[in-house]
Amino acid sequence: MSVETEEKLKTIFLVEDNKADIRLIQEALKNSSIPHQVVTVRDGMDAMAYLRQEGEYANAPRPDLILLDLNLPKKDGREVLAEIKADPALKRIPVVVLTTSRNEDDIFHSYDLHVNCYITKSRNLSQLFQIVKGIEDFWLSTVTLPSE
């Protein structure tokens, strides 16, 4: 980077019910060179409350990237995705679906809902680490996103 820009802390919003997966993603992000914080919620209802800054999330920072699992308690990840993409205030935040499902219906449906990309969690740890790193590099530094 030639031009020094003020390093702004990036917020990664992780919506994932499985503690083990949260931990793995956190592990994968440990080695990141990009200053960031990971905010985690464990179900779809909380995810929407956070994004709409409701209740306890009134002062929650707006995420720069959403990592979304599809199978969530209370409110399904597919619904969360649909609501984000239908909300003018939220729809420009890049959403990456990161899920175990390889179901073609899920993949088609997610892209129909304008997901930014759909990634299947690898069963191979080093691949998983690479994927997370790839997401981070791509979405937090490579792409140009509209400034809100």
Added chain:
Amino acid sequence: MTIELELPGINVNSLKEAPIHLFKQIQPHGVLLVLEEPDLKILQISNNTWSIFGIHPENILQTKLEDLLDPFQIERIKTGISEGNLEFINPTKIWVRKKGDDYAVFDAVFHRNSEGFLILELEPAVSRENIPFLSFYHLAKASINQLEKTANLHDFCQIIVQEVRKVTGFDRVMLYKFDDDGHGSVIAEEKLESMEPYLGLHYPESDIPKPARKLFVANSIRIIPDSHAESVQIIPAQNPVSERPVDLTNSILRSAATCHTEYLHNMGVGASLTISLIKDQKLWGLIACHHQLPKYVSYELRKACEFLGRVIFSEISAREETEDYDYRINLTYIQSKLVEYMSQEENFIDGLVKNQPNLLNLTSAQGAAVCFGEECTVIGETPKPEDLNFLVQWLKNNVEDEVFYTDSLPQIYPDAERFKNVASGLLAIPISQRNYVLWFRPEVIQTVNWGGDPNKAFEVSHTEGHVRLCPRKSFELWKETVHLTSLPWRYVEIKAALELRKAIVNIVLRQADELAQLAHDLERSNAELKKFAYVASHDLQEPLNQVANYVQLLEMRYEAELDQDAKEFITYAVEGVSLMQTLIDDVLVYSKVDTQAIAFQLTEVETPLERALSNLRQRITETGATITHDPLPTVMAGSTQLMQLFLNLIANAIKFRSDEPPQIHIGAERLEDEWLFSVRDNGIGIDPQFSDRIFIIFQRLHTRDEYPGTGMGLAICKKIIECHRGRIWLESQLGEGSTFYFTIPVGGRDRERRNGRKTQNHLFG
């Protein structure tokens, strides 16, 4: 069977015979008077009073009846005719003074004609022939007793003619029965030994033409005492009141039509007596008495015969009806059995053909077929399948009613002549647009004995520009063989077929409902299975992934601190998890094969094959495999499934390779109504004893160390092919390579057999 009258340009029914009932002549043995009520003025009289009374007719005309008869008789007559029912007075004895104290005694019968004139007919009384009532009663009683012991219709008829001949003493007494097409036949006969028998002879409809038959219905007894007697005119010819010839329909003395007397002469008949047998207001038949010489039968005796005939005939009708009734009851029983069988069988058609009684018994047919869609189920003697198909096509295009029947199918459907031996008669009920139940009857070569050639029943004589009908003169026995005709279908049989139709329609509708319900249930359970398969795979995968990932994380972070054993243990753990993951994937694929609605479409087989090969690219390169194929067709199939099929078969061929680089060839060959594909390799081969087992789910022939895999690949292949309604099998020898064959029907799944109802769902084998 109708006999066409081949009379070019002449319509028999419109020939210029004067209408019979308007004949202005009577037979000469009696006197006919036309009277005007109430004062009984004599308006018309027959021109034979001189010979019978010794009084000229002009001396009688316009006088009153009381001028001819004495007051005592007039009193009795006036009382009688005012009773309202002339039967109370008929017959009555009347005497007419001839000359001096010479009286002539007559049997007198009154009737009122259609114009309201009172007609009095006098016949000379032959009192010696009077039968005392009691002896007549004994006669009738004896006959009826005999009848009660008699079982069948023919013996009954025989008794009638015997009794009538006993009472009347005619040379010949016949019972003549009309069939549906108007022809008649002699079904019983009593005669002099010396006479030629007429029993069994058939007479064409024209022998007793319609107008004559109407008269027989109106006038149940007719006597012609002398067929050669000269007829007598009624004078005046025009009735002075109506100014028309008088209507003599119900007259006893009315002359027979010239045609009829000629007919009698041709048969050598001098006298005839005819008694009509009426059933349901229709002429059922006649008792015909013939005598070679003239013969007079008194009114009483005629009435006695008529009574006897009627009593016995009512017994016949009852017996005929009982026979019909018994038969109908029997058919109703068969019908209820068939309905019961149909509801017991899984497929109602089996209920119609598999048991006793069956379809054949319902209509007394020799063959029957139930054609549903493309399938014809047959029983007994029937046309060949292709003939049946064409026949059903023809019915579809030509029959719209609920029932169709004919006893001569070849006459309306000429192709049927080829199978007349089994199907000259056809009774058909359409169940719906394309489904029929058919019954067949064979040709019955019936030799009909005609009393003369039915095609030449008439001769037409042209005299003075008039065309006149004459009866035929030849009475040679003329035999006509009735071709292409079966026994006729009876009304009760047709009705039974129609009843069955209702039952079948109900059952088919009910089964359709059940099928719809089944399909609905199946759809629901399929949806549930799909969901289950998805959830199971996803929810099972997650914890496995967790185990795999954390074991690897452990290995990565703490590698330095682990000894060799620990590393091996970790490897085993990782391998176990990985196998479990693959298994779950395969189970998911296997379950999806038939729970997903496959879009069957025209597929160029090359496309899925290429996709399979590109998936296998890496392994093909690694093993140096060469893969070749025949020109491949386009079939109705699911493209993704075909890809999966090729993928599994070719992957197997590569996996189980010998020391040689794999050489794999995909063949394709067109059979009659399916494509035969093959995948041939030069691998290690399979012992033939396992050639069926390898398609069973989880079935493996090797340890996983030798050949990795879940043992599901071929089970998936088999299921894919089953979904396409094809077959898959293996031909192989150990050490000589293997060839997998599979077929795909040309028309796709549409060529399903009827048992497609039994949709099965093997989720896990």
